[in-house]
Amino acid sequence: MLKMILRRAVELLISLFLIASATFFLLAAIPGDALSAQTNRLPEQARKQVYKNSGLNKPVMTRYVITMDNMVHGKFGESIVTPGQTMTKVLKEKLPASARLGIQQMLFGIPLGLIMGVLAAIYKNHWIDRFVTVLSLLLMSVPSLVIGLLLQSYFGGKLGWFPIIGWPEGNQLWWGGWSYTILPTLAGGIGYIAGYARLLKNSMLDVLGSDYIQTAYAKGLSGRSVILHHIIRNAFIPVTTSLPVSIAFGITGSVFVESIFVIPGVGQFFVQALTNRDVPIVLGETVLLAALYIVTLFITDILYTVIDPRIKLYES
Amino acid sequence: MVKVIEAKKLQVTIQTNEGPLYAVRGVDLDLFQGETLALVGESGSGKSIATHSLMGLLPKNAKVTADKLAFGKTDLLNLTKSQEQQIRGAKISMIFQDPLSALNPTMRVGKQIAEALTHHQHISHHELKQRVLRQIKDVGIPNPSQTYRKYPHQLSGGQRQRILIAMALIDHPEVLIADEPTTALDVTIQAQILQLLKQQKQKYGLSMIFITHDMGVVAAIADRVAVMYAGEIIEVGTAEEIFYHPQHPYTWGLLEAVPSEQNPDEKLFTLPGTPPDLKTISKGDPFAPRNPYALDIDFEQKPPVFQLSDTHFVKSWLLDKRTPAYTPPETIQKRWQTFKARQRGRLNEASISV
Ligand SMILES: Nc1ncnc2c1ncn2[C@@H]1O[C@H](COP(=O)(O)OP(=O)(O)O)[C@@H](O)[C@H]1O
Ligand SMILES: [Mg+2]
Numbered sequence: 001m002l003k004m005i006l007r008r009a010v011e012l013l014i015s016l017f018l019i020a021s022a023t024f025f026l027l028a029a030i031p032g033d034a035l036s037a038q039t040n041r042l043p044e045q046a047r048k049q050v051y052k053n054s055g056l057n058k059p060v061m062t063r064y065v066i067t068m069d070n071m072v073h074g075k076f077g078e079s080i081v082t083p084g085q086t087m088t089k090v091l092k093e094k095l096p097a098s099a100r101l102g103i104q105q106m107l108f109g110i111p112l113g114l115i116m117g118v119l120a121a122i123y124k125n126h127w128i129d130r131f132v133t134v135l136s137l138l139l140m141s142v143p144s145l146v147i148g149l150l151l152q153s154y155f156g157g158k159l160g161w162f163p164i165i166g167w168p169e170g171n172q173l174w175w176g177g178w179s180y181t182i183l184p185t186l187a188g189g190i191g192y193i194a195g196y197a198r199l200l201k202n203s204m205l206d207v208l209g210s211d212y213i214q215t216a217y218a219k220g221l222s223g224r225s226v227i228l229h230h231i232i233r234n235a236f237i238p239v240t241t242s243l244p245v246s247i248a249f250g251i252t253g254s255v256f257v258e259s260i261f262v263i264p265g266v267g268q269f270f271v272q273a274l275t276n277r278d279v280p281i282v283l284g285e286t287v288l289l290a291a292l293y294i295v296t297l298f299i300t301d302i303l304y305t306v307i308d309p310r311i312k313l314y315e316s
Numbered sequence: 317m318v319k320v321i322e323a324k325k326l327q328v329t330i331q332t333n334e335g336p337l338y339a340v341r342g343v344d345l346d347l348f349q350g351e352t353l354a355l356v357g358e359s360g361s362g363k364s365i366a367t368h369s370l371m372g373l374l375p376k377n378a379k380v381t382a383d384k385l386a387f388g389k390t391d392l393l394n395l396t397k398s399q400e401q402q403i404r405g406a407k408i409s410m411i412f413q414d415p416l417s418a419l420n421p422t423m424r425v426g427k428q429i430a431e432a433l434t435h436h437q438h439i440s441h442h443e444l445k446q447r448v449l450r451q452i453k454d455v456g457i458p459n460p461s462q463t464y465r466k467y468p469h470q471l472s473g474g475q476r477q478r479i480l481i482a483m484a485l486i487d488h489p490e491v492l493i494a495d496e497p498t499t500a501l502d503v504t505i506q507a508q509i510l511q512l513l514k515q516q517k518q519k520y521g522l523s524m525i526f527i528t529h530d531m532g533v534v535a536a537i538a539d540r541v542a543v544m545y546a547g548e549i550i551e552v553g554t555a556e557e558i559f560y561h562p563q564h565p566y567t568w569g570l571l572e573a574v575p576s577e578q579n580p581d582e583k584l585f586t587l588p589g590t591p592p593d594l595k596t597i598s599k600g601d602p603f604a605p606r607n608p609y610a611l612d613i614d615f616e617q618k619p620p621v622f623q624l625s626d627t628h629f630v631k632s633w634l635l636d637k638r639t640p641a642y643t644p645p646e647t648i649q650k651r652w653q654t655f656k657a658r659q660r661g662r663l664n665e666a667s668i669s670v
Binding site: 212307 | 371410417
């Protein structure tokens with residue numbers, strides 16, 4: 001097991017290095033850079049100075065080596081667009097809000113989606129199934145932005161049950177201030193409901209049609225035991241493959257929800273960094289996403305072996 | 317003889333997107349206590365659907381009708397869900413073609429066997445485990461307690477089929493429906509499984525419906541044989557009658573498709589043509605288009621059932637008195653000669669013993 005974790009750690013580092021390099025060169029290959037928009041009206045002299053200060057005047061390879069060297073030492077460097085802003089600061093100041101929002105959204109949306117998927121599969125062609133199908137279709141086609149705005153105007157504005165904007169800060173950063181979090185959680189969590197309901201319904205139907213379910217009925221088991229002991233566990237196998245992506249993206253913020261609810265998260269910041277070609281921040285973001293993804297992937301791999309005995313994580 | 321299963325005019329229609337599919341078309345079938353009845357026929361002829369209907373194990377879009385469908389005195393047509401569950405596994409059990417896919421991949425096999433028992437009997441955890449271990453041993457698996465903890469993928473194909481047999485028989489059912497249980501296995505394992513089934517059948521006085529499309533397997537296990545084509549039973553008789561006195565050209569075809577013992581690798585004779593589309597009901601005999609012996613009437617009118625003996629029934633116009641003389645294939649003629657010789661032998665025996 002320890003060997004396995006070590007191997008995974010090495011794999012993680014190699015992947016991160018490759019991803020960071022690829023991102024770096026892709027950003028470098030696109031014409032223009034982070035400073036071109038700000039500086040193209042400045043006199044030649046001043047512009048040169050700005051570029052010199054940011055280090056962007058150096059050749060690509062040199063910049064690459066410097067960046068990588070910094071990264072190895074845990075520094076992603078200062079934002080080019082917003083001087084003084086660094087990845088470390090971003091993670092400390094902005095990530096908690098996004099992460100809490102994402103976690104709450106997932107804790108709300110994924111289980112609800114899974115329950116709806118189970119019901120839709122069990123009651124296939126029944127009104128419950130139709131309801132779930134139509135609802136997921138509806139939820140999938142309406143963007144979280146629209147849902148957010150609707151929630152704001154109805155529950156926040158008309159009924160006045162919840163604050164329309166804002167997010168708990170200070171010692172309530174991770175726990176407390178719930179009334180602020182409810183609407184944003186709903187707005188983003190609804191997307192998970194639709195996705196996971198469909199995913200689980202389909203995998204349940206796959207399992208329902210398989211031979212061992214027929215065997216289970218042939219033994220004389222009741223429909224309830226068949227569902228509980230034979231269908232659910234097998235139907236969850238495909239779900240574990242979807243979780244890492246959800247978790248990685250869930251934690252790193254959602255642009256729309258964060259912006260309409262004015263949540264001090266990383267979502268918007270990261271998108272801005274990307275449009276501005278703010279290399280240090282984009283790199284930091286990419287590495288963070290990739291690391292989260294790979295780590296959750298590893299955790300779900302372990303989960304996988306628990307659910308499905310056919311899969312072995314480490315060769316004996 | 318006691319009938320454990322009796323079906324009269326059994327019909328199963330499956331609603332598909334392209335309309336109704338008439339999978340089983342008026343089957344009369346009896347299973348007598350203690351016998352093995354082989355149900356043979358090409359793939360798609362309705363063998364599985366017909367037998368699964370006995371256990372209520374049909375897809376939701378299938379509709380069963382029959383003049384009679386009974387297990388002993390129990391009417392199988394109007395069971396409640398819980399009555400159905402009481403019969404499944406406890407009175408009528410089933411084993412399947414592909415033992416790997418028929419076992420839940422994420423549950424230990426011991427538990428899967430135990431489930432078959434727990435549902436019908438309330439016994440202590442310890443006793444349950446002991447019964448399962450004994451059952452695993454009983455089907456010829458050497459180390460029961462290790463096997464108990466294994467998952468299906470950790471066992472060989474033959475062992476998996478043994479596990480399925482253990483599961484089917486742990487509750488001592490009266491009827492076992494074996495749906496092509498040896499088709500997915502290689503020849504030596506096949507023989508072992510057949511042996512095991514015979515032995516278990518003896519031990520528990522089981523009655524068995526054995527589905528296969530392999531006449532070689534039929535010869536090894538069957539007391540009686542029913543031949544199915546396009547949802548109908550077109551010939552039924554004792555094993556001797558079907559092997560040595562076959563009357564239906566379709567049965568002839570099946571028998572000619574058996575590899576001879578001398579050269580088992582010889583290219584098999586396969587019946588030319590394809591089975592009919594089960595969504596349409598033809599005017600005449602559905603086998604007529606593939607039948608080299610077809611008469612004009614075969615395309616016009618369905619053949620009635622002709623009875624040759626107490627046990628031998630055939631649906632073919634060839635047996636009608638008006639049919640002109642015909643010669644069956646050579647190998648079939650040879651079989652008929654054997655049959656005659658045996659009959660004569662038996663008559664002699666009988667006259668001696670009198
Ligand atoms: N679930 C189903 N839906 C539609 N058609 C089916 C279904 N199951 C079986 N059939 C059709 O019913 C016919 C008989 O099938 P089956 O009893 O499985 O044949 P066999 O066991 O003799 O190979 C086939 O034509 C098959 O295509
Ligand atoms: Mg079949």
